[in-house]
Amino acid sequence: MALADTYRRRLRDRALDQYGYVTTRDAADVGVPAVELRKIAQRGGVDHVAYGLYRFDDVPRSGRDQYMEAVLRVGPDAYLTHDAVLALYDLGLVNPQRIRVGTARRTRPRLPSFVEIIHRQLDPKDLTDHEGIPCTTVGRALLDCRGIVMGERLVDATREAARRGLLRRDECDRVLAELGAEQ
Numbered sequence: 149m150a151l152a153d154t155y156r157r158r159l160r161d162r163a164l165d166q167y168g169y170v171t172t173r174d175a176a177d178v179g180v181p182a183v184e185l186r187k188i189a190q191r192g193g194v195d196h197v198a199y200g201l202y203r204f205d206d207v208p209r210s211g212r213d214q215y216m217e218a219v220l221r222v223g224p225d226a227y228l229t230h231d232a233v234l235a236l237y238d239l240g241l242v243n244p245q246r247i248r249v250g251t252a253r254r255t256r257p258r259l260p261s262f263v264e265i266i267h268r269q270l271d272p273k274d275l276t277d278h279e280g281i282p283c284t285t286v287g288r289a290l291l292d293c294r295g296i297v298m299g300e301r302l303v304d305a306t307r308e309a310a311r312r313g314l315l316r317r318d319e320c321d322r323v324l325a326e327l328g329a330e331q
Contacts, residue, residue, distance in 0.1 A: 155180045156188055160204055165280055167216040168207030172200040173224065197221075199257065212236070215281050218247040218263045226251045227275055227282040229266050231296055233289035236278055237314060240290075240297050240305035250284065286314045287323050294327065303329040 158178040163170040172182040189196050195203050201220055215236055219226045229250035234240040246264040255265060274288040284292065286309045290302055297305075303324065310320035 155184045156193075159185065159188065159194075160207075163202075163204045163207060166220070167210060167213045167280070168203045168205075169197070169213075169216055169220050170194075170202050170204070171220055212279060212281060214262065215247060218249050219282055221257055221259055221263060222249045222251050222265060223253065223255055223257065225253060227270075227284060229284050230289060230292045233278075233283045233286065234293060234297070234305060236281065236283060237286060237309070239286070239309055239314075240293070240301045242293075242297055242301075287319045290323050291326055299327060299329075302327055 158180055159170050159175060162174045162178055166174070170185070172185060175182055175185045185194075185202060186196075188194050189202055193205060195205055197203050197217065198221055201217070203217075215228055215232065218232075219228060227250050228236060228247065230248040231240070231242045231244045232247045232249070234242045235244055246262055248264050248266050250266045250268055250270065252267070252269045254267070259265070270284065270288070274284050275282065276285050277283060283289070290306050290309070293302055306315065306320055306323045306327065306329070309315045310317065315323065
C-alpha cells in the first residue's frame with residue numbers, strides 16, 4: 149500500500165537529506181506553502197529553530213547536525229569553510245569553538261554564537277559538499293587555515309587527506325608547497 153502524499157511527508161523526506169532540517173525555501177521547492185510548514189510546527193513534531201528554519205524532532209541527531217544547521221542559518225549558497233571543513237573531515241585535530249560559514253551574499257541573520265560568517269567570493273572549483281553539507285574543498289580549507297591551525301598540524305592533515313584520497317597527489321604537493329613544507 150502506498151503512503152499518502154502529505155505536506156508533512158514531503159517535508160520530512162527533504163529533511164532526511166539535511167540531518168532533520170528543512171527551510172521555508174525547501175518547503176517551496178517541494179510544493180508546500182510556508183504557512184503550512186508553520187502549521188505543521190504548531191501541531192508538534194517539528195521544532196522552529198530560527199527564522200525560516202525547522203527541524204523534525206524524530207530524525208536522529210548526529211555529529212553533523214550543527215554543521216548543517218550553521219549553513220542553513222546563513223542561507224542559500226552558504227558553505228562551511230576554514231577549520232569547520234577540517235573538523236567535518238576529521239583532519240588536523242581541530243575542534244573549532246565557532247563554525248565558520250562562507251557566503252558571497254551580504255547577510256544579516258541573527259546567528260547563535262557558535263556561527264561565524266566569512267564574506268567572500270570563491271571560485272566554484274573550490275566548493276563541494278561532503279555528506280550533503282556544502283563546504284570548501286579540503287585543499288582550499290587547508291590553505292585557509294594558515295594562521296588558525298598550527299603549521300605542523302596542517303602539514304600532517306594534508307598528508308592524511310592525500311592518504312585517505314581526499315586530495316590528489318598534485319593537489320597535495322601544491323598545498324604542501326604553499327604551506328612551506330618539505331615534500
